Amino acid sequence: MPAGPYEDGAHELSSHVTDSAEEVHVGLTLDAVRPPSSEEILKVEDLTVEFPTEDGVVRAVRGVSYSLREREVLGIVGESGSGKSVSSLAVMGLLPKSARIRGRILFRGDDMLKMSPRKQRSLRGRKIAMVFQDPMTALNPVYTIGDQLAEAVLAHELMPRKTALARAKEMLDLVGIPQAEARLRSYPHEFSGGMRQRAMIAMAVINNPDIIIADEPTTALDVTVQAQILEKLLEVKDAVNAAIVLITHDLGVIAGMAHRVLVMYAGRPVELGETDPVFEEPRMPYTAGLLGSIPSLEGGGASRLRPIKGTPPSLINLPSGCPFSPRCPLATEVCRTEEPPLAETDSGAHYAACHHWDRLAAAEDPTEFFRTESETVA
Numbered sequence: 001m002p003a004g005p006y007e008d009g010a011h012e013l014s015s016h017v018t019d020s021a022e023e024v025h026v027g028l029t030l031d032a033v034r035p036p037s038s039e040e041i042l043k044v045e046d047l048t049v050e051f052p053t054e055d056g057v058v059r060a061v062r063g064v065s066y067s068l069r070e071r072e073v074l075g076i077v078g079e080s081g082s083g084k085s086v087s088s089l090a091v092m093g094l095l096p097k098s099a100r101i102r103g104r105i106l107f108r109g110d111d112m113l114k115m116s117p118r119k120q121r122s123l124r125g126r127k128i129a130m131v132f133q134d135p136m137t138a139l140n141p142v143y144t145i146g147d148q149l150a151e152a153v154l155a156h157e158l159m160p161r162k163t164a165l166a167r168a169k170e171m172l173d174l175v176g177i178p179q180a181e182a183r184l185r186s187y188p189h190e191f192s193g194g195m196r197q198r199a200m201i202a203m204a205v206i207n208n209p210d211i212i213i214a215d216e217p218t219t220a221l222d223v224t225v226q227a228q229i230l231e232k233l234l235e236v237k238d239a240v241n242a243a244i245v246l247i248t249h250d251l252g253v254i255a256g257m258a259h260r261v262l263v264m265y266a267g268r269p270v271e272l273g274e275t276d277p278v279f280e281e282p283r284m285p286y287t288a289g290l291l292g293s294i295p296s297l298e299g300g301g302a303s304r305l306r307p308i309k310g311t312p313p314s315l316i317n318l319p320s321g322c323p324f325s326p327r328c329p330l331a332t333e334v335c336r337t338e339e340p341p342l343a344e345t346d347s348g349a350h351y352a353a354c355h356h357w358d359r360l361a362a363a364e365d366p367t368e369f370f371r372t373e374s375e376t377v378a
């Protein structure tokens, strides 16, 4: 164990991870991992979640449907407050009691919302595991990493503690934590942010889950560490043969990481399709706006960054019609009165919720609608 202040020790180790050629598989992409099968393991059907509050009913999730195949990576993207976390917490059964949940959440065909609490518990944490944005809220500060990992195994399987600890070490090795044996005795605060997130991933996969739900797993980390953690997530997914739901507010994180992408706005899916077509030919102006706000995709660096003007609507008092209409440069009268359903567009398996997706299809650069006045004049 390194001596000296915890922070320094943690950083020393985290840079060791960065420098180690064995640990960082540079350039691991989705193409290099095993492809999804055609078997559907999770199907969310018309999920709605409402929270009654003093100010009114918060309509956090308003009809989310998606499916996930074995080994598939599905990206869910949208601005903060669009219902990404609430819809996945519903799958994990982690919503507060006040939440009103409707719809179906099918795990291998079985509706989790109708299962006995016992059966639900046996699925959650074992078959479906979650990685949170902030590992400090999920890891207990007073127990060692080894104890917590062993506990996660013992909660679902009867075995000697020694065997559980051996499995814990194996998992720390898998997620690229050096000196895994010694690190079992560390406390969460002795780890750097990146190392803690690795430990969280180890905890998520220790029971060999079929599904890993990763909710903004790299948002709190710097860019280099983000890339390493995402790569590790892909590698680990392959090692345990799991599918991933990867939630992020950053469309840039999805590129090269997800087979398909679901874009959410104001509690609803507004675009769904294979990642490449959605990136190259978005059919919903909100997605086009998000794409125009990613500097790396613009090729012009940060100076071309073009955030979408305005803010998402209140989920207590939603505007009538399309909830994006107050911010949408393509909005017309029909947009302000009728909310468009998620419907098929011109290419197969590419869905969008927009009255005017054909106008995006006709545009040479779909992000052009979001150009600022100064850019248009120039």
Ligand SMILES: Nc1ncnc2c1ncn2[C@@H]1O[C@H](COP(=O)(O)OP(=O)(O)O)[C@@H](O)[C@H]1O
Pocket (backbone or CB within 6 Å): 051, 053, 058, 060, 078, 079, 080, 081, 082, 083, 084, 085, 086, 087, 096, 315
């Ligand atoms: N327990 C709760 N009570 C009331 N409103 C909530 C609760 N949890 C989340 N919300 C609201 O639901 C909406 C969606 O939240 P969330 O799913 O966390 O968004 P995202 O993860 O996309 O940033 C937000 O407006 C949020 O304030």
Ligand code: SF4
Pocket (backbone or CB within 6 Å): 284, 285, 286, 322, 323, 324, 325, 326, 328, 329, 330, 331, 332, 335, 340, 353, 354, 355, 356, 357
């Ligand atoms: S329906 Fe209208 S307001 Fe909504 S995204 Fe499409 S064009 Fe814009």
Ligand SMILES: [Mg+2]
Pocket (backbone or CB within 6 Å): 084, 085, 086, 215, 216
């Ligand atoms: Mg969230």
